[in-house]
Amino acid sequence: MAEVLDLTVLAPQEEVLIAETTSPDIVARIHALKEELRDRVVILGHHYQRDDIVQFADRTGDSFELARYAANLKDREFIIFCGVHFMAETADIVSGPDQKVILPDLKAGCSMSDMARLDQVLDAWDYLDNVIDTTKVCPITYMNSSAAIKAFCGEHGGAVSTSSNNKAIFEWAFNNGFEKIFFFPDQHLGRNTAHFQLGIPLHDISLFDQTQPGGGLHDEELTSARVLLWRGHCSVHQHFQASHPNIMRALYPGIQIMVHPECNFEVVKNSDKVGSTAFIMKTVEEAPAGSLWAIGTEHHLVNRLKHDHPDQFVTTLAPYACECATMYRISPEALLDILEHLKQGEIKNQISVPAETAKWANVALQRMLDITKRAS
Ligand code: SF4
Structure with missing residues (x-):
């Protein structure tokens, strides 16, 4: 039977746009503090940030692009990352030892990143180790993951990937002796890459449900799958x-x-x-x-x-505004508060990745950069 389209669910596009305004007083105070601290501070704004934050950004971009940009500004002591927690962690990993990364609101997390905790991944890996030879499994994590998961991948021969280079990273894994990929945390990016870009049949791609014993898979499925996908997704x-x-x-x-x-x-x-x-x-x-x-x-x-x-x-594409609620936590008021504290000599909301975690996460990030460079 043909699909019946319910056109009434789709509001005119203007109705899904959200007006964002900040009081002129706050805007003026942020600009004044930015000017006062301009030799010490850089403000970064992710593409998903609201416009009333983007207006203050020295640079906009995606998470890794912004982290690398900030790392090259060696003279800027403070990197204020208007994004979410894992992005600030990445900026801290790639920035210099004297640079400090600040997240204006510590509650600005990422639900997808939170779907893969290190203890869960370690449990899953231990389970796999009892069923298959994990030296043949390449752990790859999407950039949208915690520093701890990036470090796990770095330490186990794997890499980080982004939505632009996921195909190249998967190909690298298969061309370098790995028989299987375990991809964290976004099942959709993993499945779309494996099937649409690499032509891997769906029956060779299995979903590992971390809430179920053994990922909810039979040992035969764990053995035969070429790609195992962590059960995570972006809530937006x-x-x-x-x-x-x-x-x-x-x-x-x-x-x-x-x-x-x-x-x-x-x-x-x-x-x-x-x-x-x-x-x-x-x-x-x-x-x-x-x-x-x-x-x-x-x-x-x-x-x-x-x-x-x-x-x-x-x-x-949707009949309602699909916005990232955690990104939205970064408000002009929070940004102003950070700048006012810096003016007083106080660092608020610094994101600092432990040295050992940063070391291995950097290995996974560097591997991604090397693979991408060779593939381009
Ligand atoms: S849009 Fe999705 S993946 Fe990106 S920060 Fe928000 S929840 Fe995380």
């Missing part, structure tokens, strides 16, 4: 549903559907383009006037693309 991208592309196509003939690979398998399958944040931004930037886009990624980024490209039609 999971809102996009396979029916959304069809609704958009019915509403706006000629529209192109472009989604982030953190979206689930069915959404990706039903889309015209899939790629990282950088890919999505570049695609819209290079598209001709009159192009129509329904984009499946975080709402603030979509909103910014819509604003920056008025000659195109840009809207969110």
Whole structure:
């Protein structure tokens, strides 16, 4: 039976845009403190940050791009990372020993990153070790994971990956003697990469449910799978549903559907383009006037693309605003508070990764950089 599209669930795009305003007094105080501390402080803003934070950022970008940028600013003593916890950890790992990384709100975590705790991963690895030869298993973790998980991967011969280079990292693993990949924490990025980019059949990809004994898998499944996926997901991208592309196509003939690979398998399958944040931004930037886009990624980024490209039609793929609630915790008030403390000589909310963890996490990060460089 043909799918019935419920077009009434889709509000006009203007209705899903959220107005954000900050009092002129706070804006003026942040600018004044920024100016006062300009030789010591750099403010970074992730692409998913709200506009009333982005306005103060010295640089915007994705998490790793920002961390590397900050690390090159050796003269800046303080890196204020307007993003989430794992991003600030990465910045601390790659920055110099005299640089201090600050997260304006310590509650700004990432639900996906929190879905893979080190104790769970160690338990899973121990279990696997009783069933298969784990020296043939390559642990790979998405950038969106804690420093502890990155360190685990570094120490066990694996690497970090991003949504832009996940395919290259998977290929490196299979070309370097590993028979199996254990991918943390985003099952969707792992499945989409393995199946759509590497052509691995779905029956060779198994979901390891960390809440179940043995991952909820039979030993034969653990043995035969080429890719094991940790049961994690992004709570923002999971809102996009396979029916959304069809609704958009019915509403706006000629529209192109472009989604982030953190979206689930069915959404990706039903889309015209899939790629990282950088890919999505570049695609819209290079598209001709009159192009129509329904984009499946975080709402603030979509909103910014819509604003920056008025000659195109840009809207969110979902009928409601899919925004990252934890990113949203970084408020102008929190940023002001950090700057006021720095002015008084107090460092508030510093993120500091223990040395041993940083050492191994850096191994995994460096491996990723080397692989990506060789692959490009
Ligand atoms: S958008 Fe998803 S993956 Fe990114 S920080 Fe938010 S919860 Fe984590």
